[in-house]
Each structure stands twice: as C-alpha cells, then as structure tokens.
Amino acid sequence: MIVNNVQAHYITGSGAAVRAVDHVSLTVNEGEVLGIVGESGCGKSTFASVISLTPDRNLNIKSGEMIIDGTTVNLTDPKKIPKDWHGKLVALLPQRAMNSLNPTARIRDIIVDVVRGHYPDTPAKEAIGLAQERFEMLGLPVRVVNSYPHQLSGGMRQRVVTVISTLLNPKLLIADEPTSALDVSSQRQLITLLNRMLEQQVIRQIIYITHDLPMLSNLAHRIGVMYAGELVEIGTTEEIVNKPQHPYTQSLIGATLDLDPSLRGQRIEGITGAPPDLRYPPSGCRFHPRCKHAMDICTREEPPVVGEPERFATCWWVQEKQEAASALAQEVR
Numbered sequence: 001m002i003v004n005n006v007q008a009h010y011i012t013g014s015g016a017a018v019r020a021v022d023h024v025s026l027t028v029n030e031g032e033v034l035g036i037v038g039e040s041g042c043g044k045s046t047f048a049s050v051i052s053l054t055p056d057r058n059l060n061i062k063s064g065e066m067i068i069d070g071t072t073v074n075l076t077d078p079k080k081i082p083k084d085w086h087g088k089l090v091a092l093l094p095q096r097a098m099n100s101l102n103p104t105a106r107i108r109d110i111i112v113d114v115v116r117g118h119y120p121d122t123p124a125k126e127a128i129g130l131a132q133e134r135f136e137m138l139g140l141p142v143r144v145v146n147s148y149p150h151q152l153s154g155g156m157r158q159r160v161v162t163v164i165s166t167l168l169n170p171k172l173l174i175a176d177e178p179t180s181a182l183d184v185s186s187q188r189q190l191i192t193l194l195n196r197m198l199e200q201q202v203i204r205q206i207i208y209i210t211h212d213l214p215m216l217s218n219l220a221h222r223i224g225v226m227y228a229g230e231l232v233e234i235g236t237t238e239e240i241v242n243k244p245q246h247p248y249t250q251s252l253i254g255a256t257l258d259l260d261p262s263l264r265g266q267r268i269e270g271i272t273g274a275p276p277d278l279r280y281p282p283s284g285c286r287f288h289p290r291c292k293h294a295m296d297i298c299t300r301e302e303p304p305v306v307g308e309p310e311r312f313a314t315c316w317w318v319q320e321k322q323e324a325a326s327a328l329a330q331e332v333r
C-alpha cells in the first residue's frame with residue numbers, strides 16, 4: 001500500500017491548529033511489517049487514525065490519499081468512505097484494545113456482531129465457525145469463543161481482539177501500541193500471533209506503532225521515524241538501527257537501544273530538550289533547536305529529502321555530508 005502526503009491538523013478552541021501530521025508519505029510492501037517510532041506527541045497515533053479511517057472529529061485532514069489493493073482512498077473526507085472498508089480494507093488494533101470487549105457479551109456474540117456488521121444475513125453458526133477456524137489456524141484455543149472477556153487473561157483478550165478485528169481479512173492492520181499494557185510473555189505471544197497472521201496471509205501488511213524500539217527491531221522489516229508530525233527517516237530495520245542518518249534517529253537509537261545487551265557499557269547519548277509545541281513548530285527543520293549539527297540553513301528552510309522513497313532522511317546536514325563524500329570520491333577517481 002502507498003500513503004501519499006497526509007497532512008492533518010487538530011482544530012482547537014484557542015484557534016491555533018495543532019500540526020499533528022505534516023506531509024507524511026510512505027509505502028508498505030506485501031508481507032511486510034513497517035514500524036513507526038518516535039517520542040510521545042510526535043503524531044504517530046494521529047497518523048494511525050487517519051489511515052485506519054478513524055480520525056477524531058476535530059481533526060482537519062487537509063490532504064492525503066491511500067492506495068491499497070488497487071483501491072484509492074481519499075483520506076480527506078472520512079464521512080464519504082464506505083463503511084465496509086473498515087475491517088475489510090483496513091483494521092485498527094488500538095492501544096488497550098483488550099478493554100474494548102463488551103464485558104457482558106460472550107466472545108461468540110461479539111464475533112457474530114462483527115461479521116453481521118458487514119454481512120447482515122450471516123447465520124450465527126457460520127460466523128462462529130469462521131472464528132473457530134481462524135483461532136485454530138493461529139494456534140489459539142477454540143474454546144475461548146464460549147468465554148466472557150473477564151474469564152480470559154489480558155494477553156489472551158488482546159489476542160482474541162486481534163483475531164476478531166481481522167476476521168474479514170483486511171489488507172492492512174494498523175497496530176497502535178498493542179503491547180503497551182501487556183507483560184513480556186503476553187507481548188511475545190501477540191508478536192508471534194501477528195507474524196503468523198502475515199505468514200498465513202490473513203493480513204497482507206502491518207503498520208506497527210510503538211515507543212519500543214528494541215522490540216520493534218525484532219519484528220519490523222522496515223522502520224519509519226517520526227518527529228514533530230513529520231517522517232524524518234525511513235529504511236530497513238538494519239539501516240535504521242545500524243546506520244541511522246538523521247540526527248534525531250541517531251539520538252533515539254542511542255537513547256533507547258541501550259536495552260540491547262551488545263550495546264551495554266557503551267556511552268549512550270540521550271536526546272536533550274523536548275519536542276516542540278505543534279501549534280507553533282519551529283521554522284525550517286523542526287528538529288533544529290535540539291540538533292547538535294544544526295546549521296544556519298536548518299533554522300530557515302525546510303530540509304531536503306535525501307535518498308529514495310524507501311530509504312531517505314530529511315536533513316540538510318545529511319545532504320551536506322553526502323555531497324562532501326561524493327565530491328571526495330570524484331577527486332579520488
């Protein structure tokens with residue numbers, strides 16, 4: 001799937017818009033997990049809400065389109081988007097989804113509601129049969145369909161919600177911090193489940209949003225890094241972890257991958273300062289007030305996109321370094 005140029009600003013009472021997402025474009029390939037990381041408040045969940053077709057009412061989506069499985073979705077007017085695209089084209093697994101199950105309904109009743117939401121005439125037996133098959137295929141105990149949510153552990157509830165929200169085989173699953181409220185073993189089980197769903201082609205691609213870079217580096221094929229509403233770098237997981245280009249990514253890796261045992265003992269550089277108020281983002285590059293490589297131009301002009309759509313960083317300093325390296329290479333020749 002391809003996402004082009006999403007720009008989404010919250011309208012606030014004070015009048016100044018919160019520029020939560022600006023000009024974000026990316027591609028997710030078939031069978032791929034694309035991770036999105038960034039500090040709190042950098043626009044990850046807002047971006048997720050736009051492409052999962054579930055934005056807040058006070059979000060003004062100024063531009064954006066998504067091309068998924070041959071269907072072009074104009075993201076700017078969510079009301080015009082056909083209802084049955086939710087769950088069939090794209091599904092959202094939100095933070096704390098396990099708490100979204102109706103406590104007074106058995107899992108089987110919830111399953112019937114979800115399937116009938118799209119195919120109203122489906123007999124209950126058929127809907128439950130479909131879910132049971134899916135549970136079996138993904139290695140979950142089939143008997144949970146007869147349980148009430150409170151009879152299941154938090155981890156199991158989260159896995160059950162994941163299976164239910166993908167019963168209609170959406171092309172894209174957007175998982176927004178799905179493991180944040182889980183213990184480590186439940187986190188692992190959920191990740192195994194997601195991988196299995198990709199292998200079995202229940203879903204074709206995943207966008208996985210998290211703060212947890214160490215966890216993501218074991219799951220994602222590629223990673224996009226957001227800062228202050230913008231996508232500042234994207235690349236394969238290997239490239240982002242081992243050869244980060246953008247100064248923000250370099251700081252983020254330094255600050256978070258100290259959990260990696262092989263990096264313990266090395267000097268870890270934290271990120272100084274705080275992300276900007278998105279009502280009044282800095283001019284030029286939004287990271288410049290915190291960047292140790294900031295140059296005069298960074299304070300004035302938006303940074304260039306250096307690289308290709310699948311591997312780029314938006315940064316004046318990266319551009320200057322690359323130009324210097326290619327000039328040197330030419331001299332040597």
Ligand SMILES: Nc1ncnc2c1ncn2[C@@H]1O[C@H](COP(=O)(O)OP(=O)(O)OP(=O)(O)O)[C@@H](O)[C@H]1O
Nearest residue numbers: 010018020039040041042043044045046047056278
């Ligand atoms: N409903 C809303 N109305 C106004 N502003 C909002 C709303 N929701 C989020 N924001 C603002 O939009 C910006 C982006 O927030 P968002 O929740 O998308 O970031 P995030 O990266 O997902 O953060 P976190 O990791 O903490 O969930 C922030 O400045 C936030 O305060």
